[in-house]
Amino acid sequence: AGAYTNISLEELDKGNYTITVYADGGEYKDAVEKTFEVVDSTVYFNNKEYYQLSEDTTFDEVYSNAEVTFFNESESMFYNTLMNLRYAGGKRIDQRLTPVIARKFIKENFDENAPIDKFVDLSDYEKTSQGGGISLLPYSDRDAELTAKVAMLDTEYFDRDLMKTYFYNILGRDNSTLEEVVSAYLGLAVYKEPVLLDLQKLAESSDIDGNPRAKLLASIGLAEFGDESLAEDLFKDVMEEYSKEEDDKIYFDVEDTTGKTSKELTGLALAASAKLEYFEQGDKMFDYLYNSEDVWTLVNFEKLIYLMNRNIMETEDIKALEGSVTVKFTHPETRFETYEIDGFKTKSITLTKEELAGMEITEVESSIGAYVYGLANADALEKNKTEEYSISKTYTLDGEEVDTFSQGDLIKVTLDPKINNRKDYTSYEITEFVPAGFRFMKLGKDTYLAEESGQTLVFRWSFSPKGVNQPLSYYIQAVLPGEYTDDHTVIRKTTDSSSLWYTDQIRLKVVD
16 A cells, blocks of 8 residues: 556657546456646747737737737827827926817817816916916016917916906016017907007017027017918918928027026927917927926927817828727627727727637727737746846855766755846846746745745745845755656746746756
């Protein structure tokens, strides 16, 4: 009783095998049947695979149920800008007001269920006790140009009569700067106050020569009044003298006398192009600002002014967001499904591995991508390999690193992660596979096991830039004589499923 025998098998090719053991005793007979599969590796891991969809797309095999998520990859600078403005944060007036207007615009044009701001209090920015005007910050001074831009946005959050009073007071002061005067005319033009002749006189005078900012402000004001001819002349003068075009983008590369940055001048020209409907040039300036934006540049209002005057819903930039994908399923029966992928919405479906294997893309409108989430095998390791971190693995017997053992030996296995970004506090998951012919015995010092399933061990390991980062260790015992493949050890960040690092396979030997 309790006796056993080892059945030695030669090296087998990949495939499925069955071993049947027969026994008889007297009049009794019986048999035991065991099936098994020979594979190159026992490594399976949760994988996310990206596909740019076309009618020629084929999907890699997965080894579990799969989740397929379709999404529209069309790049829309207009829509993305609205999304960014919707979540703009900060204490500046543009960072407080633009999210309110952007959310309302999104609700009216893209998503009727989108939330909007019902209670908005911006009174800290309106200097009522000083005769009106809007400030950049609650504690800063009034700014004429900023106030004129707020007027252009036609918001309900400020007192229009008080803003008119503020603009007229600027015109009545002897010490107002040129930029303040032109901004005041622009603000009054928005409210259709009778200052057109005065603005025309200033625009045609030599006072604004050499001042691109003043010319652009005057151009916008004249456009508000309907004097398109003079407004266009001023705009063209500025564009010809100061703007540059490169890689199909238009921008300014000059600082004016007020110290405003080149990006802010580009933004002001963008607003002027919107009022004059010079959309070909405007789109190129918008593209420049979209691809070079930073939180410090004050162009949020100008972007909104452009979007609200551009009729973006009829542009190819927005129309490209209307996409779809038609899929043919051949398992378990043939059927077709069309999924509408509009805007930045996604569509996820769950499939068996057989359904995924029989899925074909028959038609794609717009640019549609897909992620497939599922178990992948060792064939997918290389494409996910990162250089951010690595891990080494050693087998030691009595302190000596070896790869040949005697039956019954107790062997120490050491896993030593190496992190290249040594400033990053990060947790890692390490998946280890005890080779066939060996069995897991115990954990080493300061090593904690998160999961154990058969020959699979999963460890959690955290890296601290300031701490002592010890390697992990555990012990196995050599059980059955023979030669065995030590499979890949896989390490990956717990916060990033798209990258990993793995060890090479090696051969281990157990002798009698």
